[in-house]
Amino acid sequence: MTKRNATLYLTLIFSLLTLVIAWYIASFLTRPPDSASFDGSRAYADVITQVQMGSRTPGSTGHVQIREWMRAELQSAGWVVEIHQTERLGQPIYNVIAKRNNESPQIILGAHYDTRLFADNDPNIENHSLPVPGANDGASGVALLLELARTLPEDTIPVWLVFFDAEDNGRIPGWDWILGSRAFVEEIPVNPQAVVIVDMxxxxxxxxxxxxxxxxxxxxxxxxxxxxxxxxxxxxxxxxIAC
Ligand SMILES: [Zn+2]
Structure with a gap:
């Protein structure tokens, strides 16, 4: 082997080695996250995102915005999203249903995404006429369900994730508690083995x-x-015993 050939040979080996290392690093960096691991920090970020939308009281801009955001998050995690649209006490209701296939659900996991119209339990009386921010009461349950949407294994028994609307306005004229979930039970013909609702x-x-x-x-x-x-x-x- 001449000196020139040896140099070419070494250059080729070095280039190939660089390519292999670059491919290895790229594949490591672009590897999808472990689908089985629930990421608490990602769920917390989803709470912040919701609170930044402002209050999500029925009919508000935030109420429309959160629904579209949840739909996008669920669809990018591979779920099919349907809106159960109805009304109770003259109030429009938009329950958001996420499913993976057409099978009837054996388990329903639910949370409400709307926030209460008035913070009438706030220790500061000046806040009683304002809407609640809904970080814990609303956003936390939605964040849990969205992170489950990203991480639940594909081969579970049929599960629906249901984001209920109009749940938190009891003791306010023209409203009642849990309007959205009651409408869901009355109008959606499913018979799951278990329903687990999370909030706060x-x-x-x-x-x-x-x-x-x-x-x-x-x-x-x-x-x-x-x-x-x-x-x-x-x-x-x-x-x-306090409640
Ligand atoms: Zn609540």
Whole structure:
């Protein structure tokens, strides 16, 4: 081998090696995230995104904006989105339903995406006529469901994610509590084995007490699973005597 040939040969080897290393780094950087791992920081970012939309009270700009944002997030995670549009007490209702196929759901996971018209429980009386920001009461449940949409394995039993509308305006003239979920139950003909509704699950010191209106068997199963996974300090095994 002449000196010139040796130089060419070495240059070729070096170029190929560089290409292989570059391909390896590129494939590592563009690797999709582990679909099975729930990312709390991504869910938290979804809470911030919602709060930045302003209040999401029915009929507001934020209410339209959050619906379109949820639809885009769900579709990019591979879910089919349908709007269950109806009305109760003269109020328009837009429940957002996400499904992966046409099978009837065996489990429904739900949260409400609207926020309350008035912060009438705020310690500061000056806030009572303002809408609630809905970071914990509204956005936290939506964020959990969206992150589940991204991370639930594809081969689960049929699951629907339902984002209920018009849930939080009880004790306000012209409204009532849980209008959206009641309309869903009355108008959507499904018969799941279990329905789990989440709301106000974003507290900095989170205590989820046993929910007294829930099915005792499903409730026990969830709290036992949480205990087994090491979350017994969050899922408190007693009803909240304060409410
Ligand atoms: Zn709520």
């Amino acid at each position: 699950i974003g507290d900095i010191d989170l205590n989820i007490h046993l929910e007294k209106n829930s099915d005792p068997t499903i409730r026990a199963e969830i709290w036992e699973t949480a205990e087994r996974l090491g979350y017994g300090n969050v899922f408190i095994n007693s009803e909240n």
